[in-house]
Amino acid sequence: MDLSGIKLIATDMDGTLLNSESIVSERFFRIFEELRQHDIHFVAASGRQYHSIVDKLRPITDDITIIAENGAIAKQREKEILITPLPVSVIKDTIELLKPLDDAYMVVCGKERAYIRPGNTAFENMFREYYHEYTTVSDLGNIRNDEFLKIAIYSFGGSEKTIYPHVKHLEKTLQVKVSGEFWLDISSPEANKGHALQLLQEQLGIGKEETMVFGDYNNDLEMMEQSYFSFAMENAHPNVLGKARFKTLSNDNNGVEHILEKLLEAKKVGIAR
Numbered sequence: 001m002d003l004s005g006i007k008l009i010a011t012d013m014d015g016t017l018l019n020s021e022s023i024v025s026e027r028f029f030r031i032f033e034e035l036r037q038h039d040i041h042f043v044a045a046s047g048r049q050y051h052s053i054v055d056k057l058r059p060i061t062d063d064i065t066i067i068a069e070n071g072a073i074a075k076q077r078e079k080e081i082l083i084t085p086l087p088v089s090v091i092k093d094t095i096e097l098l099k100p101l102d103d104a105y106m107v108v109c110g111k112e113r114a115y116i117r118p119g120n121t122a123f124e125n126m127f128r129e130y131y132h133e134y135t136t137v138s139d140l141g142n143i144r145n146d147e148f149l150k151i152a153i154y155s156f157g158g159s160e161k162t163i164y165p166h167v168k169h170l171e172k173t174l175q176v177k178v179s180g181e182f183w184l185d186i187s188s189p190e191a192n193k194g195h196a197l198q199l200l201q202e203q204l205g206i207g208k209e210e211t212m213v214f215g216d217y218n219n220d221l222e223m224m225e226q227s228y229f230s231f232a233m234e235n236a237h238p239n240v241l242g243k244a245r246f247k248t249l250s251n252d253n254n255g256v257e258h259i260l261e262k263l264l265e266a267k268k269v270g271i272a273r
Contacts, residue, residue, distance in 0.1 A: 001246070003229065003266040006040060007210040010067075010197050010223060011256055013046035013053060014180060015216035016233055019252050022129055024056055031260045032060055038267045041204060043067060045193045047152070047179040047219055049114060050075060051132040065200055069109050070179060070219050072149035072191040074200065082199055083111065084191040086148045090174065092141040094151050094167070094186055103162050105154040107131065110146035123154060150187035152179075159184040178237075179219035194222025201226065212263065214248070214256050215240055231259055 011017045017024060035042060043065045044053050050068035054061050065081070067074045074082040091108055098104045105123045108115040113133040116124070117140060127134070137143060155162040163184045170176050175187045201211060213220075213227035216236040224230040224243045232244035233255050241247065249255035 001229075003212070003263045004269065005210050006212050006229065006263055006267075008041050008043065008201065008204065008206045009035070009212045009214075009260070009263075010043035010045050010193075010227070011214040012193075012216060012220050012223075013044060013048055013056065015235060015251050016214050016220075017044070017251070017256050018056065022056075025254060025257060027254060027257045028260075029059060031257055031264065034264050035260070036063060038264070040263075041065065041206075043197065043200065045071070045197065045220075045223060047130075047177075047183065047185055049109065049131045049133065052130055055132055067193055067196045067200075069149040070175075070177060070185050070187060070191060071193040071196040071222075072109075072187050073111065074196045081203070082196050083147070084149070084188045084195075086150055086186075086188050086191075088141075088148065090186070091148060091151060094170075095141050098153065098163075098166065101162070101166065103155045103157050104166075106140060107134075107152040107154070108140050108143060108148060109150045109152055110143070110148050112146050114152075115140055115143050115146075122156075127154070150185050150191065153184045153186070154182055155184070156182065158182060177219040178217070180217055185219065192222040193220060194224075194226050197223050197226045212259070214259070215244070216251065231255075 045067035046053055047070045053066050065076050072084045114131040115137050118136040153163050160178045175189050177185045179185045209228045211227040212229040213223050214231045216233040230244040231246045231248045232240045234250040248259050
């Protein structure tokens with residue numbers, strides 16, 4: 001596996017770059033400084049809110065691209081390079097569809113902030129890990145003065161079992177992604193991490209064979225297709241393990257850092273030749 005030609009790295013956050021405590025290692029930040037010296041561009045691609053990703057990667061956010069909300073928005077510093085909105089009608093229809101379910105906590109994800117209903121302390125405490133800018137509202141279908149990117153739905157019982165069967169039919173017209181053990185996202189059919197990464201590759205003039213991707217869940221599948229060097233985490237969903245060409249250690253064993261150090265070794269050997 002020759003990694004010496006890599007120019008672009010894209011990694012998921014939860015279950016991938018973040019450990020089980022939702023922390024980015026100091027080891028990664030040290031590696032990042034070396035990656036910059038080799039002119040390798042780094043992309044953080046997540047289902048998280050843009051503001052949450054910035055908080056996790058604050059020391060380096062001026063030097064990277066952030067793909068947030070599962071590809072519905074992408075930014076470099078404050079420059080917006082992609083936005084794929086979701087119509088208000090979809091939000092209203094989804095609210096009605098999921099009303100009968102007790103274990104379905106909806107987040108309307110706007111460009112400026114997220115919106116949730118008040119009333120469940122356990123959900124709100126968990127939710128704040130992923131959404132830093134938010135407002136509680138009594139009616140999610142009557143939000144004004146924002147541009148909407150996706151609907152995120154949380155289930156304490158597990159999104160694949162509890163939520164997905166009720167929204168599977170929406171896949172005909174929308175992007176429906178089981179994006180984590182407890183999360184499911186509904187967005188525009190054009191909104192995914194792979195589409196956003198492809199746009200960035202075109203802007204930078206970088207090909208799939210020069211791109212490295214890391215992921216662990218179904219919302220990373222399209223991103224995997226944009227890279228020859230696609231790595232599934234040891235803790236990845238079976239679909240991701242089946243899609244990726246390569247596998248690395250788990251997120252709790254610094255699987256991303258492990259491969260990036262091999263990449264730096266390959267770059268140094270290439271320079272020495």
